[in-house]
Amino acid sequence: WxxxxxxxxxxxxxxxxxxxxxxxxxxxxxxxxxxxxxxxxxxxxxxxxxxxxxxxxxxxxxxxxxxxxxxxxxxxxxxxxxxxxxLQMIFQDPYASQNPRWRVERIIAEPLLTHTRMDAAQRRARVDELLRQVGLDPSDRSRYPHQFSGGQRQRISIARALAAHPxxxxxxxxxxxxxxxxxxxxxxxxxxxxxxxxxxxxxxxxxxxxxxxxxxxxxxxxxxxxxxxxxxxxxxxxxxxxxxxxxxxxxxxxxxxxxxxxxxxxxxxxxxxxxxxxxxxxxxxxxxxxxxxxxxxxxxxxxxxxxxxxxxxxxxxxxxxx
Ligand code: SF4
Ligand code: MG
Incomplete structure (x- = not known):
């Protein structure tokens, strides 16, 4: 394959x-x-x-x-x-691969903008689903990367990588x-x-x-x-x-x-x-x-x-x- x-x-x-x-x-x-x-x-x-x-x-x-x-x-x-x-990639350092000025929702939804035709409501629903899948709470979507621990940030990277069904x-x-x-x-x-x-x-x-x-x-x-x-x-x-x-x-x-x-x-x-x-x-x-x-x-x-x-x-x- x-x-x-x-x-x-x-x-x-x-x-x-x-x-x-x-x-x-x-x-x-x-x-x-x-x-x-x-x-x-x-x-x-x-x-x-x-x-x-x-x-x-x-x-x-x-x-x-x-x-x-x-x-x-x-x-x-x-x-x-x-x-x-x-194909998606997850990097070693979530601190370097996440834009500190973006809210989690925008970070995770980015691949959806590139790869899908979802509207804003569909993207929000997909982000919430992804947050739950990686063990975070949907309410975390409006927080910024620095508000999370290293492990939580790597969970956010995983959610982002999974967004468009790789x-x-x-x-x-x-x-x-x-x-x-x-x-x-x-x-x-x-x-x-x-x-x-x-x-x-x-x-x-x-x-x-x-x-x-x-x-x-x-x-x-x-x-x-x-x-x-x-x-x-x-x-x-x-x-x-x-x-x-x-x-x-x-x-x-x-x-x-x-x-x-x-x-x-x-x-x-x-x-x-x-x-x-x-x-x-x-x-x-x-x-x-x-x-x-x-x-x-x-x-x-x-x-x-x-x-x-x-x-x-x-x-x-x-x-x-x-
Ligand atoms: Fe094998 Fe060692 Fe010779 Fe390399 S140097 S071919 S590893 S025996
Ligand atoms: Mg290396």
Whole structure:
């Protein structure tokens, strides 16, 4: 249904002066209707760029994103509006994405002005319905964003995103700015809404505990590449890629078996000057000469698709988190 089809994204022009940044490179996946696919990785791995590419905020220099066979690049062309309605984005920071001078009613109703022919009374009724759906009160419609808590403001962002009945929500770190207890409430609300409305989520996060909570499948990104893509339980229970293992070993054990945490070794290299071959090789405990000269291809490995020479050629055979 929703295809990011190969070969694509050879280069992405990022908003950096005089630099051609390969922020997202050779990434390929298909989203199934109704699923949550989470993209994880450290900051600087290209997750947010991927999100913006998917909703047409950045241009592609090569490759294509398709929704039911229609290219997302048409979003910004005349006639792209119908496609645009089907995709909405929720950003990390509700403070930055809501106009402080607008009342909640206007914030939530904005997509209705663009995508529907509702009159003022119909918009008011839809806004009230949305406020109730996200656990707020219809009387909140005449308040301003600063009168709400962070969690309430993210609920307002969700209501706005849902206003024109989208099918896919691209959520870029939607709860990372919130306190842990509020995070869980917002994530549970998103899961409930997904069930009720049949939504598909592309969920971007650096937080593996959050990903474990929400994802059906997980894509692990490193320096703009998808290095592992697998069902959630395969990623957490039998991670294949050395980078996935490094990420997992750095978090407290999700199953509570009391294993200690190891800090993530090294730093993400400068994406403007990425390492040769497998871009993870300077940090990889299993790197060999081949890794320095040749980029690994994404190949099936059990339930996963993994881009690693060691996995392909069998020298990287550790099972479970490193
Ligand atoms: Fe490590 Fe080589 Fe696999 Fe890259 S290709 S993750 S360097 S073993
Ligand atoms: Mg980001």
């Amino acid at each position: 929703f295809d990011v089809s190969p070969p694509w994204l050879e280069r992405v022009l990022a908003r950096k002066p005089r630099a051609l940044l390969r922020a997202v490179d050779g990434v390929s996946f298909t989203l199934q209707r109704g699923e949550t696919l989470a993209l994880v990785g450290e900051s600087g791995c290209g997750k947010s760029t991927m999100a913006r590419l998917l909703v047409g905020l950045y241009g592609l220099t090569r490759g294509e994103v398709l929704i039911d066979g229609q290219p997302v690049s048409r979003l910004n062309e005349p006639g792209g509006r119908a496609l645009r309605r089907r 099918e896919l929500l691209v959520c870029d770190e939607p709860t990372s700015a919130l306190d842990v207890s509020v995070q869980a409430q917002v994530l549970n609300l998103m899961k409930d809404l997904q069930r009720q409305l049949g939504l598909t989520y592309l969920f971007i996060s650096h937080n593996l505990a959050v990903v474990h909570h929400v994802a059906d499948r997980v894509g692990v990104m490193y320096l703009g590449r998808l290095v592992e893509l697998a069902p959630r339980d395969a990623v957490f229970g039998q991670p294949r890629h050395p980078y996935t293992r490094m990420l997992l070993s750095a978090i407290p054990d999700l199953r509570g078996t009391g294993k200690s945490r190891t800090p993530v070794a090294g730093e993400v290299p400068n994406p403007l000057n990425p390492p040769t071959g497998c871009t993870f090789h300077p940090r990889c405990p299993h790197a060999r000469e081949l890794c320095r000269v040749e980029a690994p291809k994404a190949l099936p490995a059990g339930e996963a698709v993994v881009a690693c020479h060691g996995v392909e050629l069998g020298w990287e055979t550790l099972q479970g988190p490193a």
